[in-house]
């Protein structure tokens with residue numbers, strides 16, 4: 356997967372709710388390392404991010420059909436990579 360391409364997908368589709376790895380709707384459910392480990396179904400890994408982005412969850416919309424599979428894989432790689440780096 357292409358992390359740099361995933362950053363572009365993130366800025367265009369995710370940053371409205373998740374700028375800086377935060378969550379404006381459910382503040383505890385951030386994209387930080389500890390929150391992904393605690394809350395993300397399936398744990399903190401790319402496959403689990405792909406699943407949630409494809410299918411959505413509660414107030415988070417589903418992106419399957421709106422983003423291509425490779426775009427979803429790239430944004431998942433970016434989310435996991437950024438959670439390791441600490442977002443900034």
Ligand code: HEM
Nearest residue numbers: 368369372380381384385390391394395404412413414415
């Ligand atoms: C949760 C990624 C777009 C709202 C999450 C989580 C991930 C994620 C990995 C799990 C975080 C955790 O449980 O700690 C993404 C990506 C997006 C995206 C990669 C773009 C492709 C959005 C948008 C919104 C949104 C646009 C708002 C309209 C939420 C909400 C949750 C969430 C409300 C918590 C869901 C719950 O557990 O009830 N997101 N998200 N997300 N996201 Fe997104």
